[in-house]
Amino acid sequence: MQRSIVNSYELRNDFPIFKKKINGKDLVYLDNASTTQKPYSVINSITDFYSNYNSNIHRAVYQLAEEATELYEQSRKKIANFINVRPEEIIFTRNTTESINLIAHSWARSNLKKDDVITITEIEHHSNIVPWQILCQEIGTRLEYVGIDESGFLDVEYLIELISSRKVKLVSISHMSNVLGTIVPIERIIKTAHQYDIPVIVDGAQSVPHMPVDAKNLDCDFLVFSAHKMLGPTGVGVLYAKKELLEKMKPFMGGGDMIKEVFKFHTNYNEVPYKFEAGTPNIADVVGFGAAIEYLEKIGMENIRKHEISLTEYALESMQSLKYITIYGPTDSNFRGGVISFNIADIHPHDLATIMNDHGIAIRSGHHCAQVLMQRLDVPATSRASFYIYNTKEEIDKFVNAIKEAGRIFKI
Amino acid sequence: MSDDIYREIILDHYRNPRNKGKLENADVTVHDSNPLCGDEIDIHLKVNDGVISDVKFEGKGCAISQASASMLTELVMGKDLNVVKDLKKEDILENIGLTNLGPARIKCALLSLKVLKVGMIKYYSDNDPNSAEQIKNESSLY
Numbered sequence: 101m102q103r104s105i106v107n108s109y110e111l112r113n114d115f116p117i118f119k120k121k122i123n124g125k126d127l128v129y130l131d132n133a134s135t136t137q138k139p140y141s142v143i144n145s146i147t148d149f150y151s152n153y154n155s156n157i158h159r160a161v162y163q164l165a166e167e168a169t170e171l172y173e174q175s176r177k178k179i180a181n182f183i184n185v186r187p188e189e190i191i192f193t194r195n196t197t198e199s200i201n202l203i204a205h206s207w208a209r210s211n212l213k214k215d216d217v218i219t220i221t222e223i224e225h226h227s228n229i230v231p232w233q234i235l236c237q238e239i240g241t242r243l244e245y246v247g248i249d250e251s252g253f254l255d256v257e258y259l260i261e262l263i264s265s266r267k268v269k270l271v272s273i274s275h276m277s278n279v280l281g282t283i284v285p286i287e288r289i290i291k292t293a294h295q296y297d298i299p300v301i302v303d304g305a306q307s308v309p310h311m312p313v314d315a316k317n318l319d320c321d322f323l324v325f326s327a328h329k330m331l332g333p334t335g336v337g338v339l340y341a342k343k344e345l346l347e348k349m350k351p352f353m354g355g356g357d358m359i360k361e362v363f364k365f366h367t368n369y370n371e372v373p374y375k376f377e378a379g380t381p382n383i384a385d386v387v388g389f390g391a392a393i394e395y396l397e398k399i400g401m402e403n404i405r406k407h408e409i410s411l412t413e414y415a416l417e418s419m420q421s422l423k424y425i426t427i428y429g430p431t432d433s434n435f436r437g438g439v440i441s442f443n444i445a446d447i448h449p450h451d452l453a454t455i456m457n458d459h460g461i462a463i464r465s466g467h468h469c470a471q472v473l474m475q476r477l478d479v480p481a482t483s484r485a486s487f488y489i490y491n492t493k494e495e496i497d498k499f500v501n502a503i504k505e506a507g508r509i510f511k512i
Numbered sequence: 513m514s515d516d517i518y519r520e521i522i523l524d525h526y527r528n529p530r531n532k533g534k535l536e537n538a539d540v541t542v543h544d545s546n547p548l549c550g551d552e553i554d555i556h557l558k559v560n561d562g563v564i565s566d567v568k569f570e571g572k573g574c575a576i577s578q579a580s581a582s583m584l585t586e587l588v589m590g591k592d593l594n595v596v597k598d599l600k601k602e603d604i605l606e607n608i609g610l611t612n613l614g615p616a617r618i619k620c621a622l623l624s625l626k627v628l629k630v631g632m633i634k635y636y637s638d639n640d641p642n643s644a645e646q647i648k649n650e651s652s653l654y
Contacts, residue, residue: 446526450551450620454514454517455518465549480552481549509515510518
């Protein structure tokens with residue numbers, strides 16, 4: 101049975117980091133779009149792995165190695181089930197960035213040619229911009245951007261128009277903006293792209309941790325996300341791809357585990373997903389990620405989404421009453437995630453973050469790895485607060501009071 | 513704490529920067545940025561007889577980086593290059609009265625000195641390669 105609401109006050113006890121004091125204050129952690137904190141169950145599963153199961157996987161026949169392999173593969177099944185796809189369609193990488201680079205290298209490089217258009221948007225993270233720039237320089241493909249309007253909504257009509265121009269051969273798009281929180285209507289984009297046989301990559305780094313995402317139902321061709329943004333350890337990313345695509349794709353890296361047979365001058369590759377997991381993987385952290393998925397499923401992704409809508413509404417309402425504030429992105433929390441970017445008068449975000457730190461509050465300041473979006477918004481930087489299951493309304497009150505305090509210090 | 517950082521003088525230099533703008537016929541112009549913060553500083557120098565006869569800066573960024581740049585221009589204006597050459601990071605932190613900054617924010621405070629030193633290396637590399645080399649070796653700021 102899923103709990104009907106998220107009890108943040110109770111949940112916090114599962115996270116050892118909240119015992120820590122910052123400048124003598126309780127830690128108010130509002131940088132969840134960057135990375136999330138880890139519950140005991142995740143931390144303990146990693147310790148348990150190294151204490152009781154440590155050995156290399158997919159090789160040896162002794163009991164320990166079989167147990168380790170089983171734990172690693174169980175995680176793959178949990179993750180596949182979490183986004184409703186088959187386990188062999190889940191590839192473990194280091195992070196979302198590596199997952200996108202894998203697609204650029206193993207799919208795009210051999211399926212796209214000179215003058216083909218890759219469509220991305222102005223809200224993309226650098227990880228969904230730079231790999232395509234590199235590819236364009238190498239094989240002569242072209243990059244086209246879809247813009248946003250003043251409220252931070254994507255110009256979906258223009259995107260549809262581009263897709264139907266028949267120059268576009270790949271769409272790679274963020275499901276949720278890591279700066280504005282904008283949720284992109286990817287269902288419609290995927291449907292339209294498929295009418296023209298264009299594959300779609302969905303960057304789910306910000307959406308998969310915060311709302312139910314059913315990759316099978318969405319029918320996306322690729323979905324990428326990171327464990328560390330959803331209670332899991334750093335160093336584990338996921339690439340989901342449809343099996344028929346994976347089977348046709350070239351390997352990403354060559355080495356151990358991705359092979360079936362190696363001869364002096366050629367190699368027969370392993371089947372998917374192993375073909376894309378060269379070398380000893382991050383076994384313990386993949387196991388830890390499995391524990392994170394279990395934790396999230398116990399709460400329920402629908403409940404997490406509801407909790408974040410409620411926090412975001414509360415925060416937006418409190419913030420809108422402040423003097424000299426500019427809030428970026430959609431104001432209706434049904435169309436946005438729990439990520440709020442803002443600026444206060446002439447206080448630079450780094451100065452605001454320094455003042456917040458006095459109060460034990462961790463917010464992000466800067467360009468959030470989205471400089472193309474910063475250029476579109478015409479600001480050098482923004483401050484950003486982003487929420488997760490353990491955040492409370494009381495914490496948002498502290499955050500809003502700290503903004504007022506910054507106003508006092510800066511005499512605005 | 514923040515009240516000690518954002519004192520009147522820092523806010524004043526942030527909001528009313530001294531020697532801000534472009535310098536026509538500058539002998540040296542140097543640009544640098546801090547990729548972490550996106551702080552940016554350009555410094556323009558005019559040198560006459562081994563003395564900084566004029567200096568201006570352009571930039572955008574946080575109060576610490578911009579106030580520090582403004583105060584640095586006041587510090588070096590009219591100074592002999594031999595004196596400016598020896599400026600240390602401690603001199604800058606003392607000059608702006610911020611000696612307790614953490615590792616992330618100290619980069620903001622020192623960006624303008626870094627730009628100035630690169631400018632001097634550029635200037636000396638044409639006229640006095642030995643001094644250019646000396647500044648390079650001593651500038652262990654980053």
